[in-house]
Amino acid sequence: MIYHGLKGITCIETAISHIDGQNGKLIYRGYDVKELVQKQTFEETAYLLWYGSLPNSQQLHQLSEQFKSNRKLPTYVKKMIHSLPVNMDMMSVIRTTISSMGNNNMTWKPTIDQAITLTALMPSIIGYRKSVLENKSFDENAAKELNHVEYYLFMLTGAVPPKVHVEALETYMLLTLEHGLNASTFSARVTASTESDMVSSLTSAIGTMKGPLHGGAPMGVISLLDEIAASQSAIKVISEKVMNGERLMGFGHRVYKTKDPRAISLKKVLLQMLGEDQWLDLAIDIEETAISVLNKLKPGRSLYTNVEFYAAAIMKAIDMPPALFTPTFTASRVVGWTAHILEQSENNVLFRPQSRYTGETIKQ
Ligand code: SDX
Numbered sequence: 001m002i003y004h005g006l007k008g009i010t011c012i013e014t015a016i017s018h019i020d021g022q023n024g025k026l027i028y029r030g031y032d033v034k035e036l037v038q039k040q041t042f043e044e045t046a047y048l049l050w051y052g053s054l055p056n057s058q059q060l061h062q063l064s065e066q067f068k069s070n071r072k073l074p075t076y077v078k079k080m081i082h083s084l085p086v087n088m089d090m091m092s093v094i095r096t097t098i099s100s101m102g103n104n105n106m107t108w109k110p111t112i113d114q115a116i117t118l119t120a121l122m123p124s125i126i127g128y129r130k131s132v133l134e135n136k137s138f139d140e141n142a143a144k145e146l147n148h149v150e151y152y153l154f155m156l157t158g159a160v161p162p163k164v165h166v167e168a169l170e171t172y173m174l175l176t177l178e179h180g181l182n183a184s185t186f187s188a189r190v191t192a193s194t195e196s197d198m199v200s201s202l203t204s205a206i207g208t209m210k211g212p213l214h215g216g217a218p219m220g221v222i223s224l225l226d227e228i229a230a231s232q233s234a235i236k237v238i239s240e241k242v243m244n245g246e247r248l249m250g251f252g253h254r255v256y257k258t259k260d261p262r263a264i265s266l267k268k269v270l271l272q273m274l275g276e277d278q279w280l281d282l283a284i285d286i287e288e289t290a291i292s293v294l295n296k297l298k299p300g301r302s303l304y305t306n307v308e309f310y311a312a313a314i315m316k317a318i319d320m321p322p323a324l325f326t327p328t329f330t331a332s333r334v335v336g337w338t339a340h341i342l343e344q345s346e347n348n349v350l351f352r353p354q355s356r357y358t359g360e361t362i363k364q
Contacts, residue, residue, distance in 0.1 A: 002356060012181060016049060018338050019180045021255035028178055028261065037174050037265055042149050045174050049339040050112050067148050070120040072126055080270050081129050090126060090327045095206040097125045102199035110198040118202060122331040126324065129153020149173060154333060164273060165318040171269045172314045175262040176307060176329055178336030184208040188337045190351045192344040205337045209330055218325040220249025221312035229282055234289045242297045249291055250309030257302035266310035274317060281314050324354030
């Protein structure tokens with residue numbers, strides 16, 4: 001039996017997260033993300049994923065200080081970022097830069113300290129590259145006391161961010177920190193299973209995240225909404241796409257066969273944040289139209305909204321440039337990836353599935 005795309009195959013046990021695809025639930029280390037997003041910060045939830053329990057105040061202070069003391073880019077990395085082609089996309093910049101990290105002395109055995117350092121560096125890589133392209137510089141001392149999410153927005157704008165933007169981005173990043181054995185996490189664990197190092201495993205994950213079927217969807221959502229806004233009929237545009245075999249970005253999921261709970265949480269934040277907003281109203285209308293068209297034209301596939309649909313709306317609401325949508329997803333998912341790399345190294349079995357040969361028989 002061939003399981004294309006390993007559909008429906010369970011190949012690991014994990015204590016990190018659980019996805020209930022039928023009932024639309026996502027659990028991080030025993031906590032429902034719907035609860036976590038109300039009460040915890042990005043840093044508290046990152047601690048939970050890495051260490052297995054929520055931090056006390058001293059542990060949280062220590063993690064915050066570790067983020068702050070590890071966010072400075074090494075000089076060679078700054079020089080590398082300067083030297084990369086101007087037209088290189090940000091995901092390729094992140095993949096190239098992360099792959100240059102680590103060194104010969106990096107023991108293959110991944111550590112939580114490596115995970116924290118690489119997570120702390122993500123906003124610096126993305127922000128520094130953006131400042132180089134815009135020929136801007138700003139005083140990073142002004143960001144010294146900012147927490148991880150505030151620092152990320154500071155690195156993108158050069159200014160201390162408005163609270164409402166921090167809250168919206170923190171919600172998005174907390175909801176996308178971790179999501180079981182998605183394609184990029186699977187890539188990370190396969191690389192880690194050969195006893196390769198944390199940096200190589202992360203490089204595999206970043207390359208996998210880049211694809212539009214995985215992390216690259218929010219930009220597709222924006223173009224879908226813009227196309228529909230410009231047309232007279234959402235039903236007509238959506239039906240034509242689906243009948244032509246096109247994928248509606250932001251819909252469908254390998255595991256969720258009902259609405260993605262992260263989309264529901266993001267929609268709630270957007271309604272609180274924006275209230276009456278024409279673009280959001282359009283998005284909400286289109287969501288319901290798309291679901292009804294999809295399930296009429298594709299009966300039995302259970303195609304519903306996934307996280308990316310309202311992720312696009314959150315990014316637009318905080319003025320995040322579309323080219324940074326997937327990089328922002330990457331800046332949060334690095335926590336889930338590193339948690340899985342650590343778990344793989346604790347109880348490792350090499351991934352090596354079989355393949356069925358359909359080539360020619362041996363020539364005499
Ligand atoms: C993420 O895995 C994760 O956990 C990922 C993620 C995470 O946090 O890591 O949740 C993040 O990747 C969310 C998904 C973002 N991608 C998109 O929104 C792109 C659009 N979605 C689809 O490409 C698709 O739904 C996938 C890739 C997400 C899942 O596809 P599957 O499970 O492999 O299903 P499939 O491709 O076998 O499709 C089954 C049927 C097909 O029709 P038939 O050939 O049976 O007639 O459903 C159709 C598909 O054509 N279908 C869609 C569709 N998704 C599936 N048709 C139109 N629009 C869609 N979005």
